[in-house]
Structures are given as structure tokens and as C-alpha cells.
Amino acid sequence: MKVYEYQAKALFANYGLPVDNSILCRTVDEAVEAYKKLGGERAVVKAQVHTGGRGKAGGVKVANGEAEVKQYATQILGMDIKGFTVDRVLVGEAINIASEYYVSIVIDRKSKSAILMLSREGGMDIEAVAKNTPEKIVKIPIDPLIGLPTFKAREAAFKLFDDMALVKQAIPVLQNLYRLFVEKDASLAEINPLVVTGEGNLKAIDAKMTFDNNALFRHPDIFEMFEPTEDEKKEQAAKEKGFSYVNLGGEIGCMVNGAGLAMATMDMIKLYGGNPANFLDIGGSSNPTKIVEAMKLLLSDKHVKVVLINIFGGITRCDDVAKGLIEAFKMIDINMPIVIRLTGTNETEGRELLKGTKFNVAHTMGEAGKMAVELASKC
Structure with a gap:
């Protein structure tokens, strides 16, 4: 679950982290009032969306005076940033930035622990730093039994700063x-940038x-x-x-029983040059009602051109699945191409039941993937 910047800052403040003063606004008039309340000559107007890259998209502006606050708030509210429409902005004090740094804590599966990531190259281009000069990002695993005691935090702080006064603030x-x-x-807690102000103070802006x-419970x-x-x-x-469902934005809708098989199905689609529209694991049921609900979910995605149903019959028999599919599609009026691959218990009987239907029946997983990609290219 993601939260907005203003919500993360409120949590930061509750935990004693040095954040800048800022006010959430949903209208241009609120932005102007926030500027007046902050009392400074300059202010920052920042789009609040669940994605990065706001600065490069024009969603972060430094305003010199009330007129510019109004101008930028008008521009940013309603802006589209990577598919997200901006419906609120954060108006904050403009900080006198001397230098920028990067700090984050994430879950690291390799070390099976949280990992502290630090860089002296903070700011908008941190992704480029990670890609082009990864040696500039320091990674420090945190033992969950020890946590981050002062000696460990001091060691990490020296990776960022040479000035002892800043090290003491960073601990x-x-x-x-x-x-x-x-x-x-949390699965991520990130400060980018953590800045040193002209006055020598640390701020999480x-x-x-x-x-x-x-x-979450x-x-x-x-x-x-x-x-x-x-x-x-x-x-x-x-x-x-x-169901287990994740939208992926491609054109081939997937309905699969089993998470591992679902992952393999998506890989296969990519192998043949297509793009999976989703991850959808329907479990072991051949219940027609459940299949109908799953199909409605797939069809609600306007990008889907073809549906690929990939079923491995273990405890669930393929002939039962075939009957369930036939019954399910009596309830749904659909002209979209549907590719079905059945394998496992009673697969021959299952394929026999599907003969003469509108389904495109494949015998192997590779055949099913290739068929789905070819059909999608014609739609």
C-alpha cells in the first residue's frame, strides 16, 4: 500500500524526523492561503500522486510570490503524471538547499533483512545514479535482532557526511x-532528498x-x-x-489455476512476443460461477484482445473444468478469441468435450502461447 508524500511526512514528523513545513491543498485558493500562512517569500508547489518523476513531469515548482503560487497550482492541479490525475498539491516552505543526499530502507530478499541504502548523490536523478554508477550507493544490511544501534547508525552516517556535526544530526x-x-x-521508507540547508541543518524535504x-490489520x-x-x-x-489478480497492462488476458503456472504462462507469452494483460490465479475450482466472475474481470480490461485459459488438472479433473467452461460461456456473450490448454487428469476427455465449441484448443503450453499471440496480432 502506497501513501502520498504529505501522509508520509506526517508519519516522519511523528517519529521525530526533520521535515519541512507544508500544507495540503485541493484548490488553487487553498494553495494561495497556504502560502500566506507559511509566511515566506518563496514556496514549493508539489503534485501529490502515487508515482515518482513528478519533478521531471513539471509537477514540482518553486514559486516566488503569491502570483506564481496561484499560477503553478492552477497548472499542476488536473495535470496527468504517468496516468495519475493530480487532485491535490502540497505547498511547502522553500528550503535553502546546500546539498542533497539519498536515504532509504527497503526489504532485501537476498540478505533476508531490511537494508539501509545511502548515497551522496540524492535528488531527481537517483535512478540514473543506480544504473550508471551503482558504486555510489552504499547498502548496509540491518540485522533484525540488533536493529540500528548508535554505533551502526554512526557508521552509516559517515558514509554520507564527513562533517561531524552533520554525522551527529544524521544518527x-x-x-x-x-x-x-x-x-x-513498512516495505519502503525513503527520503529523497535528505538535504543539508545553508544553515547546516538536515531536512527531509x-x-x-x-x-x-x-x-494492515x-x-x-x-x-x-x-x-x-x-x-x-x-x-x-x-x-x-x-482470485489472485494483478493488472499488467498487456493485451492477452490470462486465466490460470496455480500461481507458479500463472507466472510461467506470462513468461511464455513474452517469449512469443506478446504482452500478458494480467496475473490471474483462479485456484483449483471448476465452478462455472467462479469462471464467469473471472472472465468478467478479464473483460473489464479494455486492453484485452485475447483470453488464454491454461489449466493443469491435478486433483481438479480436466473434464470437469471443460464442463465448467462450457456452462460458464453459456452465461457470457463474448466474441473475443479464447485459447484453452488443458493438461493433466482426464485431459483427453476434457479436450473431447471442447470439440465443436468456439474455443481454440491447444495441446501444449507452447502451442497455446503462440496461438494467443498470433490471434492478438490480428485483432
Whole structure:
């Protein structure tokens, strides 16, 4: 689960992290009032969306005076940034930035722990730094049994700063960021940039956090911040119906039983030059009603041109699945090409039942993938 910058900053402030003063605004008039309330000559107007790259997209502007605040708020509100429409902005004090740094804590599967990532090259181009000069990013695994004691935080701070005064300021910043990360079951806590001001103080002028969905039941305060996108609403609805669904934006809709087989199916589609529209694991059921619901979910995606149904019959028999599919599609009026591959228990009987139907029946997984990609290219 993602939260907006202003929400992450509120959490930062609660944990003693030095954030800049800022006010959330949903209208141009609110932005102007926020500027007046902040009291400075300059202010920053920042789009609030669940994606990065706001600065490069024109969603972050430094305003010199009330007129520019009004101008930039008007420009940014309603702007589209990577498919997200801006419906709110954060108006904050303009900080006198001397230098920028990068700090984050993420889950690292390799070390099976949280990992502290640091760089002296913070700011908008951190992705380019990671790609072109990865040696400039320091990674420090955090032992969950030890955490981030002062000696470890001091060692990390020296990776960022040479000035002892800044090291002393950074130690509690790193410790509090880790405490927030652990106590709120986060999967990411990022400050980019962490800046040194002209006065020699550290400030977190941007904040990014994501949280483990499986732990939200422990954090009602975090769950209250949840504002799902349309795709997330679909995923939640699918979960309530017993499916595992993730939208991927391609043109070949996948309906598969088993997460591993679903992953392999997506890889196969890519191998033959296509793009999977989704990950959809319907489980072991051959219930026609469940298949209908899964198909409705696939068809709600306007990008889908072909549906590929890939079923491995283990405990679930392929002839039962075939009967379920036939019954299900009596309830759905669909002209879209459908490719079906059945293998496993009673696969011969299952394929026999599908003869003479409108389904395109494949015998192997490779044949099914190739057929689906070819049909999608003709649509």
C-alpha cells in the first residue's frame, strides 16, 4: 500500500524526523492561503500522486510570490503524471538547499533483512545514479535482532557526511527512520532528498513510504490512508471472490489455476512476443460461477484482445473444468478469441468435450502461447 508524500511526512514528523513545513491543498485558493500562512517569500508547489518523476513531469515548482503560487497550482492541479490525475498539491516552505543526499530502507530478499541504502548523490536523478554508477550507493544490511544501534547508525552516517556535526544530526534520523519502518510494517521508507540547508541543518524535504498489505490489520491508522486506484479496487474485488489478480497492462488476458503456472504462462507469452494483460490465479475450482466472475474481470480490461485459459488438472479433473467452461460461456456473450490448454487428469476427455465449441484448443503450453499471440496480432 502506497501513501502520498504529505501522509508520509506526517508519519516522519511523528517519529521525530526533520521535515519541512507544508500544507495540503485541493484548490488553487487553498494553495494561495497556504502560502500566506507559511509566511515566506518563496514556496514549493508539489503534485501529490502515487508515482515518482513528478519533478521531471513539471509537477514540482518553486514559486516566488503569491502570483506564481496561484499560477503553478492552477497548472499542476488536473495535470496527468504517468496516468495519475493530480487532485491535490502540497505547498511547502522553500528550503535553502546546500546539498542533497539519498536515504532509504527497503526489504532485501537476498540478505533476508531490511537494508539501509545511502548515497551522496540524492535528488531527481537517483535512478540514473543506480544504473550508471551503482558504486555510489552504499547498502548496509540491518540485522533484525540488533536493529540500528548508535554505533551502526554512526557508521552509516559517515558514509554520507564527513562533517561531524552533520554525522551527529544524521544518527537519530537514521534510527528513527528504521524505528518507523519496523513499527509500521513498512516495505519502503525513503527520503529523497535528505538535504543539508545553508544553515547546516538536515531536512527531509520529500518522503515516500509503502506498507505491507498483509500487516494492515495491525495498523488501522495506516489503513485509513488507503485510497485505492481503479486497478487496486479490481484486485481487492478479485481477492474477495477467491482470485489472485494483478493488472499488467498487456493485451492477452490470462486465466490460470496455480500461481507458479500463472507466472510461467506470462513468461511464455513474452517469449512469443506478446504482452500478458494480467496475473490471474483462479485456484483449483471448476465452478462455472467462479469462471464467469473471472472472465468478467478479464473483460473489464479494455486492453484485452485475447483470453488464454491454461489449466493443469491435478486433483481438479480436466473434464470437469471443460464442463465448467462450457456452462460458464453459456452465461457470457463474448466474441473475443479464447485459447484453452488443458493438461493433466482426464485431459483427453476434457479436450473431447471442447470439440465443436468456439474455443481454440491447444495441446501444449507452447502451442497455446503462440496461438494467443498470433490471434492478438490480428485483432
